[in-house]
Amino acid sequence: MAKQRFLQGSEACAEGALAAGARFYAGYPITPSSEIAEILSRRLPQAGGKFIQMEDEMSSLAAVIGASLGGLKAMTATSGPGFSLMQENLGFAAAAEIPCVIVDVQRAGPSTGQPTSPAQGDVMQARWGTHGDHPIIVLSPSSVREFYELTIRAFNLSEKYRSPVVLLADEVVAHMREKVTLPDPGEVEVIDRLEPTVPPEWYFPFDNAMDVPPLVSFGQGYRFHVTGLYHDRSGFPTMRQDEINPWFERVFAKIEHHLNDIVEVQEEMMEDADIALISFGASARSAQSAMRLARAKNLKVGLVKLKTLWPFPEEVVDRVSRKVGRIVVPEMNRGQIRLEVERVAAGRARVLGVNRYDGEMIAPAQIVNAIEE
Amino acid sequence: MVGKRYEIRLAGQGGQGLILAGLFLAEAAALYEGKYVVQSQSYAPYARGGASASEVVISDEEIDYPRVVKPNLIVALSQEAYDRHFRDLQKNGILIVDSSTVEHVDTSKAYLFETYMVPITEIARQATGKEMTASMVALGAISGLTGLVSGESIMAAIATRAPKGTVEINKRAVQAGIEVGNKLREGIGRE
Numbered sequence: 087m088a089k090q091r092f093l094q095g096s097e098a099c100a101e102g103a104l105a106a107g108a109r110f111y112a113g114y115p116i117t118p119s120s121e122i123a124e125i126l127s128r129r130l131p132q133a134g135g136k137f138i139q140m141e142d143e144m145s146s147l148a149a150v151i152g153a154s155l156g157g158l159k160a161m162t163a164t165s166g167p168g169f170s171l172m173q174e175n176l177g178f179a180a181a182a183e184i185p186c187v188i189v190d191v192q193r194a195g196p197s198t199g200q201p202t203s204p205a206q207g208d209v210m211q212a213r214w215g216t217h218g219d220h221p222i223i224v225l226s227p228s229s230v231r232e233f234y235e236l237t238i239r240a241f242n243l244s245e246k247y248r249s250p251v252v253l254l255a256d257e258v259v260a261h262m263r264e265k266v267t268l269p270d271p272g273e274v275e276v277i278d279r280l281e282p283t284v285p286p287e288w289y290f291p292f293d294n295a296m297d298v299p300p301l302v303s304f305g306q307g308y309r310f311h312v313t314g315l316y317h318d319r320s321g322f323p324t325m326r327q328d329e330i331n332p333w334f335e336r337v338f339a340k341i342e343h344h345l346n347d348i349v350e351v352q353e354e355m356m357e358d359a360d361i362a363l364i365s366f367g368a369s370a371r372s373a374q375s376a377m378r379l380a381r382a383k384n385l386k387v388g389l390v391k392l393k394t395l396w397p398f399p400e401e402v403v404d405r406v407s408r409k410v411g412r413i414v415v416p417e418m419n420r421g422q423i424r425l426e427v428e429r430v431a432a433g434r435a436r437v438l439g440v441n442r443y444d445g446e447m448i449a450p451a452q453i454v455n456a457i458e459e
Numbered sequence: 460m461v462g463k464r465y466e467i468r469l470a471g472q473g474g475q476g477l478i479l480a481g482l483f484l485a486e487a488a489a490l491y492e493g494k495y496v497v498q499s500q501s502y503a504p505y506a507r508g509g510a511s512a513s514e515v516v517i518s519d520e521e522i523d524y525p526r527v528v529k530p531n532l533i534v535a536l537s538q539e540a541y542d543r544h545f546r547d548l549q550k551n552g553i554l555i556v557d558s559s560t561v562e563h564v565d566t567s568k569a570y571l572f573e574t575y576m577v578p579i580t581e582i583a584r585q586a587t588g589k590e591m592t593a594s595m596v597a598l599g600a601i602s603g604l605t606g607l608v609s610g611e612s613i614m615a616a617i618a619t620r621a622p623k624g625t626v627e628i629n630k631r632a633v634q635a636g637i638e639v640g641n642k643l644r645e646g647i648g649r650e
Contacts, residue, residue, distance in 0.1 A: 092496070265496060
């Protein structure tokens with residue numbers, strides 16, 4: 087019987103990873119993400135998995151990619167400075183279409199910033215931190231419960247779409263404790279990568295005929311090549327435009343054809359709203375409180391919480407921008423999501439940011455002031 | 460007795476056990492008294508020293524904003540913590556000051572709050588021989604003084620959550636705190 091527990095966000099993330107079937111973790115500890123490593127160093131071996139503390143973040147993600155190619159669901163966790171070091175291999179995983187989950191527990195930055203303070207400054211880095219056009223999926227939790235759910239979802243999407251998934255958490259969500267009832271392991275929906283149904287000689291791991299080609303684990307008699315170079319359907323480098331262009335189209339299409347499955351938002355009191363708050367992560371909690379305070383003053387305010395940050399929920403923001411007069415975007419950075427909202431709203435609604443980047447959460451009153459302006 | 464939202468901040472220095480005390484308080488309210496609770500913390504990036512605070516929000520309803528906005532109760536275990544936090548307290552809020560470590564108290568603001576000067580660190584030293592149990596004494600004092608969470612619930616949380624080999628010492632410190640809290644409630648009276 088599922089039991090009520092009082093869990094830290096990091097614990098919920100670790101539990102979610104185990105429930106999703108993660109059996110490999112490689113990482114280099116960094117505040118405020120270290121608890122995830124600490125917990126998994128104990129729990130993974132109990133579940134028959136492997137935990138490796140690597141010498142740095144570059145090798146950490148490299149080990150994760152290798153483990154995933156070997157057939158294990160693999161993850162790492164880090165914070166801004168370590169996430170910067172992982173960008174090269176993140177691009178490799180995106181290009182070679184290797185499922186993996188990278189948890190970035192954001193702290194105040196740039197550089198080493200303020201290790202123990204919250205921030206949300208890695209939104210654009212999660213999207214564009216690695217070079218070149220590449221598809222990516224980024225999710226962001228706003229509660230202990232959601233950290234659990236989105237960790238499972240990160241693994242599922244990663245396996246389903248053969249893509250790295252970044253779980254963009256923050257210090258608040260990772261360190262706070264809340265009461266949660268986690269489902270029994272059997273009740274969790276777990277998605278595994280598609281394996282080939284053809285013999286080795288017919289198998290093409292980068293077959294452009296389908297959105298997501300099956301991925302076989304190394305060691306089963308199927309031989310293929312993995313490279314960060316542009317590659318043909320068997321994985322070997324190519325310079326042929328008639329192979330490069332279809333590959334590019336497919337790796338973007340595999341995300342764009344499935345936005346309904348990947349993009350998740352949660353709307354609250356939007357039915358009659360003429361002001362919308364759009365927020366994510368810990369700031370969505372500030373926004374939710376502000377919404378209730380504003381409603382108590384008879385202001386018609388609603389909340390759109392983004393659980394998927396990338397691909398950006400364009401359809402939702404487009405619809406909201408046609409409905410309300412004003413959109414307020416609270417975030418602990420200088421306006422990274424606001425710029426996206428402005429792009430999509432395209433002047434149909436006035437877009438206003440509420441920002442804080444000094445290592446403190448946005449107070450609900452600060453948002454209410456912006457609403458009343 | 461909690462109502463919509465009751466906010467507590469335990470403030471002091473790193474190494475005083477504040478975060479653990481916040482955890483015990485939060486878990487006692489969440490798992491043994493059926494409340495909605497969020498516990499969070501702020502701390503400097505050092506193991507000892509530096510400002511440290513643990514925040515607990517307790518409510519009968521689901522909690523949106525997880526941090527303390529206007530605390531109903533503050534415990535200050537250092538001068539720096541007192542100076543930095545006491546102004547945040549709600550009017551008529553409860554202020555428990557460790558008189559063993561806080562030398563200067565702003566008496567001009569005293570009428571705004573219900574202030575209790577308690578030699579918390581000294582009581583900890585007497586009860587357990589360890590100053591680092593001061594936060595546990597404070598936790599007991601909160602329970603004894605306010606009844607916010609019962610002593611039984613705190614003891615139950617400690618029994619399952621305290622690091623190995625520290626259950627007894629933590630319980631002893633909390634018990635000393637409860638007795639002080641009871642005395643304060645009876646002696647000074649809260650109406």
